[in-house]
Amino acid sequence: MSDQIGVTGLAVMGANLARNLARHGHQVVLHNRSQARTDALVEAHGSEGDFVPTGSVADFVQTLQRPRKIIIMVKAGAPTDAVIDEIAPLLEEGDVLMDGGNALFTDTVRRTEALTAQGLHFVGTGISGGEEGALNGPSIMPGGSAEAYELVGPLLESIAAVVDGEPCCTHVGESGAGHFVKMVHNGIEYADMQLIAEAYDLLRQGLGMSPAEIGDVFADWNTGDLSSYLIEITAQVLRHTDAETGAPFVDVVVDEAEQKGTGRWTVQSALDLGVPVSGIAEAVFARALSGHREQRRAAQQVLPGPGTTWDIDDRDAFVESVRQALYASKVVAYAQGFDQITQGADQYGWDIDRAALARIWRGGCIIRADFLDRIAQVFTDEPDVTTLLTNDYFRAAVSAGQEGWRQVVAGAARNGVPVPGFGSALSYYDGLRAERLPASLIQGLRDLFGAHTYQRVDKEGSFHTMWGEDGREVPA
Ligand SMILES: NC(=O)C1=CN([C@@H]2O[C@H](COP(=O)(O)OP(=O)(O)OC[C@H]3O[C@@H](n4cnc5c(N)ncnc54)[C@H](OP(=O)(O)O)[C@@H]3O)[C@@H](O)[C@H]2O)C=CC1
């Protein structure tokens, strides 16, 4: 099937997506705010397919056949609104406008309502895979009406990554559902990278291994349970040497991790939903801490550490413990992310098929990992499962690595190596499995200072204790 589509916004993602579309036989009508990008794309890659460059929004819209199908690939936020405001008045009923940028899902909900009222279809779609994925097959997470998906689904599926013969593209749900799951995807991406960074740091500080040696360990891990794109590229980055100095590349890069916002949005949304995505939150805060240069410099001068030298007898056993800690913490991060998707779907009334989502994340996207096959299976076999961690496979896998996980977290604490990701994942695991949590004490304190009431384990109802009087309990 070949189709015609318009792409506006021809920076890294838009240009590569346009090329991917053209290579799949679609006619691609091109537009960019500044004409230079359009010209550069046609000049460099015009021979790859049927491109129709246009120089103005009016020309762009007029060139497209009805119902028009347009993908916007510009900066998220105000620039996306600016482009929609310019294009939408020129469109006609039944045309489909897609936003493939990393939009905040609540913006997508707002835009969907406004554009639907104008008789247009709006598809807010997550697209993951970075530059390479956009060109060779990303994972695509479209949200919008079923009618809109009927119009553009086949086209999007035609350019997506393919795993086991299935395109990594599925209709996620109505309205902002596509951008919601893309946001959580990125939150998991943050957690995944934080855990990888902690594993690297432990091997370096605990065993004194060089980045290249650690790169070899990651390459080895990539052949087992941990096999994933991020583990694969970690080996590549760690083995890389700076051409100018001959030093390991990671040693010449400033140790401040930047962020564009999707991880932060994930945590903000999780707070609203009341979902404990502690691994994602720790990853966002670890990036923030890395960027607090002045505080770090001041603390380095005066804050004492434990004053120990980490003495590890069995190097292979330590590497294996770090692997176990990484795997278990990674399972926790995915479990928390899917928990947020479950709660978000419930809150916003989206019918999100978690098994289908896990399947489209097996290819094309940044968090693609072999174990997503397992996750898809869990949601297929146990649609009512409340957390991935209780599924037989993941329960067994995590408990098999539990000893190493605990040793690593305890050793890191004892020797002053920060492991917020590993530590919080372990606390989450222990928190979930605890028969009693000290939350009962918190309830008691709340009741004492604010008469906030509590429930009892042995009878129904809400109660308050007359703390300032005779300690009598009264029904609330
Ligand atoms: N880079 C990545 O790895 C990924 C990016 N994304 C998302 O895809 C989208 C595109 O990303 P990327 O390709 O990196 O490009 P950028 O996010 O750097 O955006 C650059 C594009 O936005 C256009 N633009 C900016 N402001 C305006 C405006 N006010 N009006 C019209 N056009 C405007 C630019 O036009 P001009 O050339 O005229 O300046 C250019 O085409 C973003 O939403 C991003 O978050 C999603 C997945 C991965």
Ligand SMILES: O=C(CO)[C@H](O)[C@H](O)COP(=O)(O)O
């Ligand atoms: O969307 C993406 C992949 O799916 C981008 O890689 C992501 O936006 C990178 O985020 P940040 O710059 O905040 O690390």
